[in-house]
Amino acid sequence: MDFTLSEEQTLIRDSFRRALQHLVDLDNIRESARTEEKTNEALWKALTELGLPGVLIAEDYGGMGLGLLDAILISEELGRAGASVPFAGSTVLASMIISTLGSRSQKEAWLPGLASGEKRIAVGVSVLFSNRKMENKLVFEKGKLNGGSSFLLDFAGAQGYLVSDRNRNFYLVEANAEGLSKRHFPSVDQTRSVGHLDFKDVSAEPIPIEDSLQINQALNAARVVLAADSMGVSETLLEKSVDYSKERKQFDRVIGSFQAVKHMCAEMTADLQPCRALIWYAAYAYDHLPEEFDLNALLAKSHMDGVAQRIAKTATEVHGGMGFADLTGVHFWYKRANSNRATLGSPKHLREEAAKLQAL
Amino acid sequence: MDLNDREEHRLFREEVRQFISSYRHLVPTETAFSYRLQPRPYSEDVLAWQKLLVKHGYAHRTVPKEYGGAGEEPDILKNQIISDEFFKESIPQGLTSQGISMLVPTLLEHGTEEQKAKWIKPTIEGDIFWCQGYSEPGSGSDLASLQTKAVEDGDDFLINGQKIWTSSATIAQMIFCLVRTEPDADKYQGISYLIFPMDTPGVDIRPLQTMTGHPSFNEVFFTDVRVPKSQVVGGRGKGWMVANSTLKHERGMLSNANGSLDRLLKIKKLLKAETWNGDCLGKDPLIRDRFIALQARVQAMRLHEMRMISEAEKGGARSLGDMICKLVGCQLNYELDCFAIDLMEDHGLNFDDDPSITSASYWQKQSMYDLGLIIGGGTAQIQKNIIAERGLDMPKEPRVKGA
Ligand SMILES: Cc1cc2nc3c(=O)[nH]c(=O)nc-3n(C[C@H](O)[C@H](O)[C@H](O)COP(=O)(O)OP(=O)(O)OC[C@H]3O[C@@H](n4cnc5c(N)ncnc54)[C@H](O)[C@@H]3O)c2cc1C
Numbered sequence: 033m034d035f036t037l038s039e040e041q042t043l044i045r046d047s048f049r050r051a052l053q054h055l056v057d058l059d060n061i062r063e064s065a066r067t068e069e070k071t072n073e074a075l076w077k078a079l080t081e082l083g084l085p086g087v088l089i090a091e092d093y094g095g096m097g098l099g100l101l102d103a104i105l106i107s108e109e110l111g112r113a114g115a116s117v118p119f120a121g122s123t124v125l126a127s128m129i130i131s132t133l134g135s136r137s138q139k140e141a142w143l144p145g146l147a148s149g150e151k152r153i154a155v156g157v158s159v160l161f162s163n164r165k166m167e168n169k170l171v172f173e174k175g176k177l178n179g180g181s182s183f184l185l186d187f188a189g190a191q192g193y194l195v196s197d198r199n200r201n202f203y204l205v206e207a208n209a210e211g212l213s214k215r216h217f218p219s220v221d222q223t224r225s226v227g228h229l230d231f232k233d234v235s236a237e238p239i240p241i242e243d244s245l246q247i248n249q250a251l252n253a254a255r256v257v258l259a260a261d262s263m264g265v266s267e268t269l270l271e272k273s274v275d276y277s278k279e280r281k282q283f284d285r286v287i288g289s290f291q292a293v294k295h296m297c298a299e300m301t302a303d304l305q306p307c308r309a310l311i312w313y314a315a316y317a318y319d320h321l322p323e324e325f326d327l328n329a330l331l332a333k334s335h336m337d338g339v340a341q342r343i344a345k346t347a348t349e350v351h352g353g354m355g356f357a358d359l360t361g362v363h364f365w366y367k368r369a370n371s372n373r374a375t376l377g378s379p380k381h382l383r384e385e386a387a388k389l390q391a392l
Numbered sequence: 393m394d395l396n397d398r399e400e401h402r403l404f405r406e407e408v409r410q411f412i413s414s415y416r417h418l419v420p421t422e423t424a425f426s427y428r429l430q431p432r433p434y435s436e437d438v439l440a441w442q443k444l445l446v447k448h449g450y451a452h453r454t455v456p457k458e459y460g461g462a463g464e465e466p467d468i469l470k471n472q473i474i475s476d477e478f479f480k481e482s483i484p485q486g487l488t489s490q491g492i493s494m495l496v497p498t499l500l501e502h503g504t505e506e507q508k509a510k511w512i513k514p515t516i517e518g519d520i521f522w523c524q525g526y527s528e529p530g531s532g533s534d535l536a537s538l539q540t541k542a543v544e545d546g547d548d549f550l551i552n553g554q555k556i557w558t559s560s561a562t563i564a565q566m567i568f569c570l571v572r573t574e575p576d577a578d579k580y581q582g583i584s585y586l587i588f589p590m591d592t593p594g595v596d597i598r599p600l601q602t603m604t605g606h607p608s609f610n611e612v613f614f615t616d617v618r619v620p621k622s623q624v625v626g627g628r629g630k631g632w633m634v635a636n637s638t639l640k641h642e643r644g645m646l647s648n649a650n651g652s653l654d655r656l657l658k659i660k661k662l663l664k665a666e667t668w669n670g671d672c673l674g675k676d677p678l679i680r681d682r683f684i685a686l687q688a689r690v691q692a693m694r695l696h697e698m699r700m701i702s703e704a705e706k707g708g709a710r711s712l713g714d715m716i717c718k719l720v721g722c723q724l725n726y727e728l729d730c731f732a733i734d735l736m737e738d739h740g741l742n743f744d745d746d747p748s749i750t751s752a753s754y755w756q757k758q759s760m761y762d763l764g765l766i767i768g769g770g771t772a773q774i775q776k777n778i779i780a781e782r783g784l785d786m787p788k789e790p791r792v793k794g795a
Pocket of ligand 1: 773
């Protein structure tokens with residue numbers, strides 16, 4: 033047994049960490065946060081050079097052909113940095129669904145562009161988990177889509193959309209198709225782009241889904257990726273808390289010397305440490321232990337969501353008024369953690385799926 | 393124990409109900425929460441409503457007539473009746489700004505005749521808005537270490553220094569402020585409590601953005617700000633004692649079980665309105681379980697508050713039961729908000745500027761604001777220290793210099 037990263041994986045992680053440290057700071061996070069699009073296109077370009085968009089796409093289509101474990105290493109770094117670039121939607125869900133289920137012509141039309149970073153696909157699957165009444169149901173007839181799709185991930189700047197109806201039928205739509213209206217969603221997470229679409233007789237291509245279990249797998253893969261993002265987010269929150277508590281003085285001592293503060297930080301660590309193995313295992317299972325994958329993916333995200341929520345709150349508390357203020361930027365990570373929690377199924381929803389999976 | 397209203401209180405309850413039905417049409421449309429989130433001058437209808445409440449003795453009823461109140465005898469049960477009846481009918485109660493809830497009681501307790509006569513009436517009527525100048529960059533939990541200096545100059549003090557996290561400073565006409573007047577005294581003995589106008593020359597306000605997206609925080613800088621000595625409240629060097637009596641009021645203001653009940657009832661509505669696969673959310677066993685668990689906590693806090701009120705009415709001293717209210721109430725509010733957000737799944741991530749309570753962004757902002765209140769007015773950790781050291785009489789953490 034070797035529960036550690038390979039040399040290549042360490043290299044991937046380190047190169048992304050270094051690049052992101054270099055390219056992302058609070059100033060450009062704030063800049064992205066101020067725009068509707070959120071996405072930092074310069075950062076996207078730079079990360080494209082490191083191979084980010086093609087990480088899960090086969091080499092035949094110009095991708096890196098790597099595994100989910102590699103993808104989550106990148107995701108953790110994106111979360112750690114608070115990077116405003118597409119990932120869980122376009123790079124993970126869209127690439128995977130088209131790679132595994134798309135027709136030959138769909139693959140040829142989209143995968144090379146996705147792999148090179150020239151194209152992005154926003155993904156709308158909220159209808160599968162959201163309890164909201166959808167007045168505007170998605171209906172596909174005679175090659176045309178009508179209705180709506182909400183909460184598309186990686187929305188801004190996409191060249192295509194991949195949307196699902198309640199029955200897990202997926203459709204591909206060109207972003208410049210006629211009859212499409214687009215709306216940015218003002219999400220609490222100010223570091224990533226989300227949006228809504230309305231369709232009025234919009235040309236669309238169904239994805240020929242033979243085996244809907246593969247849809248499940250893609251969704252679960254994206255969930256592991258979000259869990260990894262939250263892990264990175266939590267790492268940053270913890271690190272900021274520890275650093276701050278060693279600097280900030282009250283009552284003539286650094287606040288980190290108070291047991292109350294030490295215990296807050298120790299509890300964050302104790303909560304967070306085991307998450308890494310859980311998330312790594314789930315990602316490893318995708319490629320190597322397929323029968324273990326779905327359950328572990330559901331465990332990983334539902335658990336990480338809870339941990340990240342607690343850490344987000346505790347880290348804010350360690351910072352006192354500084355945590356409520358915008359100055360240290362702690363709130364960007366607080367919001368990203370809470371946003372991941374509600375994306376692609378809340379913990380409660382995932383636990384229900386996990387129980388069903390085990391015939392409970 | 394007898395929880396029935398005594399005759400006097402039964403009549404009073406009738407009177408409150410009568411008032412509500414006669415004046416319901418004057419209720420302002422904007423919520424107090426939207427003002428806290430996004431400080432701005434009160435609208436005409438909010439001010440008119442406040443004046444109406446003061447006039448009828450439904451806000452600040454015990455403030456003596458000569459200072460603009462109704463001059464009623466203190467009767468905690470009557471306060472509770474007002475609060476319950478207003479709450480039941482979703483009628484906004486009197487405003488709760490820092491000036492109204494903290495400064496006014498402090499002036500009543502420690503102010504000079506002139507100070508009381510000048511400031512209380514316009515403050516409770518909402519015409520003068522105050523901000524609280526306590527925290528400094530180096531002095532938050534350790535408030536008594538504050539460094540803003542006030543040096544004697546003839547009949548005045550000259551103030552130099554900086555405050556931070558000053559909520560609503562941009563709209564405040566006045567500040568109540570802690571400054572160091574006796575540099576040689578012990579840190580608790582050298583502080584004075586000063587009140588002065590925010591437009592005094594040398595006061596410079598710089599807004600600070602917060603996590604809610606509204607710049608409700610400010611830095612306030614003082615450069616040779618001249619304030620007459622007569623503006624000291626409670627005497628020179630007595631500021632720490634005066635401030636502590638104010639903090640006591642703040643902690644009461646931050647934890648009010650009706651606020652938790654309000655959140656709970658809004659959640660109850662959500663449980664009926666939102667559906668999943670055709671069933672309303674309230675039918676989901678897990679959600680029911682979580683809701684009832686929170687309901688029990690809210691109910692416990694409401695009844696606890698009533699018990700504390702009865703004890704206080706009988707003249708009991710501040711007890712352990714009082715000390716836990718801020719800690720427990722603020723945490724409970726935050727958890728209620730997070731539950732509401734969970735119920736809305738990804739739609740609960742809405743963060744637009746719609747302040748109406750039907751919008752999902754309301755819960756996001758409320759949750760952040762409530763997290764802020766877990767920190768403000770004495771952090772949760774400081775509350776726990778107080779409960780353990782003063783309430784349970786446990787030994788203090790040793791003071792270590794420079795650790
Ligand atoms: C929403 C909001 C509104 C506010 N409004 C105002 C206002 O209008 N006017 C004003 O003057 N101030 C205001 N404040 C400031 C508030 O009073 C301070 O933030 C608070 O007292 C904490 O101080 P601090 O921010 O300096 O944190 P610090 O004191 O630096 O605390 C940082 C961390 O250290 C912990 N800590 C510190 N000392 C101890 C100890 N002895 N034992 C254990 N743990 C400890 C704290 O619990 C916290 O987790 C507001 C704050 C908030 C969040």
